[in-house]
Amino acid sequence: xxxxxxxxxxxxxxxxxxxxxxxxxxxxxxxxxxxxxxxxxxxxxxxxxxxxxxxxxxxxxxxxxxxxxxxxxxxxxxxxxxxxxxxxxxxxxxxxxxxxxxxxxxxxxxxxxxxxxxxxxxxxxxxxxxxxxxxxxxxxxxxxxxxxxxxxxxxxxxxxxxxxxxxxxxxxxxxxxxxxxxxxxxxxxxxxxxxxxxxxxxxxxxxxxxxxxxxxxxxxxxxxxxxxxxxxxxxxxxxxxxxxxxxxxxxxxxxxxxxxxxxxxxxxxxxxxxxxxxx
Numbered sequence: 001x002x003x004x005x006x007x008x009x010x011x012x013x014x015x016x017x018x019x020x021x022x023x024x025x026x027x028x029x030x031x032x033x034x035x036x037x038x039x040x041x042x043x044x045x046x047x048x049x050x051x052x053x054x055x056x057x058x059x060x061x062x063x064x065x066x067x068x069x070x071x072x073x074x075x076x077x078x079x080x081x082x083x084x085x086x087x088x089x090x091x092x093x094x095x096x097x098x099x100x101x102x103x104x105x106x107x108x109x110x111x112x113x114x115x116x117x118x119x120x121x122x123x124x125x126x127x128x129x130x131x132x133x134x135x136x137x138x139x140x141x142x143x144x145x146x147x148x149x150x151x152x153x154x155x156x157x158x159x160x161x162x163x164x165x166x167x168x169x170x171x172x173x174x175x176x177x178x179x180x181x182x183x184x185x186x187x188x189x190x191x192x193x194x195x196x197x198x199x200x201x202x203x204x205x206x207x208x209x210x211x212x213x214x215x216x217x218x219x220x221x222x223x224x225x226x227x228x229x230x231x232x233x234x235x236x237x238x239x240x241x242x243x244x245x246x247x248x249x250x251x252x253x254x255x256x257x258x259x260x261x262x263x264x265x266x267x268x269x270x271x272x273x274x275x276x277x278x279x
Contacts (some may be wrong), residue, residue: 003114034063037075046102047080054087073102082117084229091121112150116159123162132175139166171201171210178213187217198233198269208234212243214266215250224256229266231258236270 034077046060061081065074078101085094098118102111119142126136143166146159178193190213197210211234218227231247235258238244251258260270 003142032059032063033069034060039064039068039071039077042067043073043077044071046077046084050080050084050087053102054084057081057084058088070200075105075108078104079114079117082114083108086121086124087173094118094121112153112155115142115146115149116153116155119146119159119162123166126166133170136166136169136173139168167201168204168206171197171204171206174201175206175209175213177208182213182217187221191217195265199265208238208241208243211238212247215247218268219250219254224254225262225264226264227251228256228259229264231271232260233266233270234258 003020037045042060043063044058046064049057049060055082058081061077061084064071064077065203068074082094082097085091085097095118098114099119101108101114102118105114119139122135122139126139132207140163142161143163146153147163149155150156174193174197178190178197179191181187181190186220194210194213194217197204197206198214211230214230215227215234218230219233220226228251231251234241234244234247248258260267
């Protein structure tokens with residue numbers, strides 16, 4: 001009889017289809033049979049796969065390490081595997097593999113590249129301001145390691161540029177939170193955020209706005225000395241900024257000038273700028 005199937009047959013068919021669907025959703029899981037190939041052949045084939053199929057490339061480089069663990073291709077395959085993990089956006093595995101290369105081959109010419117890959121795998125996760133800032137701090141630390149440990153490498157300059165961008169990212173987060181508090185008239189909390197930008201991230205592009213927001217916040221609290229001094233710093237360092245124009249109008253609208261007044265933390269900052277010790 002062919003018209004009906006038993007419950008067991010139907011269940012078996014469902015399970016097979018489920019397994020096939022699961023395999024299809026996890027990328028290429030075709031078994032690798034590379035034992036007859038040389039390490040060079042496996043390495044070259046894995047390298048050719050990195051851009052279009054990094055998941056499969058990862059497996060090729062893993063096979064080199066399994067089949068030919070003490071060859072130069074095993075070492076080269078390890079660094080390529082870290083890159084393939086990065087291309088696949090498997091950042092934790094990329095960092096772990098890059099660190100393994102550094103642990104095994106700290107004096108190798110590719111150590112600088114391994115350290116840069118490790119840093120890049122943090123850096124590429126901080127593209128959104130709202131993300132966990134812990135990743136940004138880790139990216140900064142790893143990028144600094146590239147610059148300090150391998151200053152003459154081809155990766156040091158790129159790491160320096162990315163360090164500045166990541167540093168700017170931290171300031172951007174402080175500004176975002178400060179503006180949130182300012183909008184809700186929580187002036188003390190806002191001041192703390194803007195002060196952090198002025199004191200800790202003064203080389204970033206956010207400093208002029210932070211100073212202007214300090215003028216706004218201090219004026220709202222009636223702390224005119226601090227507001228005037230923030231305006232003076234803004235004028236001294238960023239006179240061409242539209243934020244200075246806004247602060248100048250705010251202050252003069254209340255009969256105040258942007259000038260150093262009192263003995264507060266901003267006055268100390270101002271004295272440092274005149275001596276050239278700030279920025």
